[in-house]
Amino acid sequence: MKLVIKDLTKTYKNGVKAIDHLNLEIGTGMFGLLGPNGAGKSSLMRTIATLQKPDSGTITFGDINVLEDNMALRKILGYLPQSFGVYPKMSAEALLDYFATLKGIHSKTERQALIKEVLEITNLYEMRKKYVAGYSGGMKQRFGIAQLLLNNPKLIIVDEPTAGLDPAERHRFLNVLREVGTNCTVIFSTHIVEDVKELCNDMAILNGGRILKQATPTQARLELKNRIWTKTIDRDDLEAHEAQFNVLSSNYNEDNSLNIRVFNAVQPSAEFIAVEPQLDDVYFIALKTDEPVAAL
Incomplete structure (x- = not known):
């Protein structure tokens, strides 16, 4: 399934144009949305996730008209925002059981099997009895991935997921994301070039709410040979x-x-x-020119 965004705009009440006539196509696999803080990444992620409405434009995912049928997308969406919630004093296992119930999985046996699966995928099974509130930052992010996997999403959005993680936690988180991103569309929003280089098979550079460049990381580097x-x-x-x-x-x-x-x-x-050439070079060139970059 392909995510297609056409002529999307969003201006907030304070006059900030967060999304500026943006066009983008994203296919299956890991897609890196790379840009500095304030580039409009989170605004775009929230709009795709149906948490806010744009001023104009269209978004489709497969045969779903996202802006006209929010619920159809939400049924197949997994979303991990930059700040993921406040955790009650509940174990990972109990909290996932609660989330699974909210997602409409009413069979206890089915919930137990699914919870075990997502905890194993995210390497949290041995910590399933511990309170999530006591988890490290990296473990909380992996728990965030576990909860979004409960509805077998076809589209996954993760917004700045490695910000603040130490190198070991970042490595573990990226490995988990790499594993879950093989059979669906994953949009990975970040300002860390290294994350995109390690993880993504396609990418775009965003600034000022506009796409400055879209290419595979390899192609983007080769253009600068x-x-x-x-x-x-x-x-x-x-x-x-x-x-x-x-x-x-x-x-x-x-x-x-x-x-x-x-x-x-x-x-x-x-x-x-x-x-x-390095991917950092591609990134800095795009930001320095701050206008759409054709093949060099």
């Missing part, structure tokens, strides 16, 4: 190089010098060395 250059400079020379070259990023060396990465169609000068 022989156009990314690096040079080591003194940190005091950074400002001068930024004025002269299209500097995308810089990082410190042990001796406090800087490696800069520059985007240019040809070698900027003899001191520059060609390097393999």
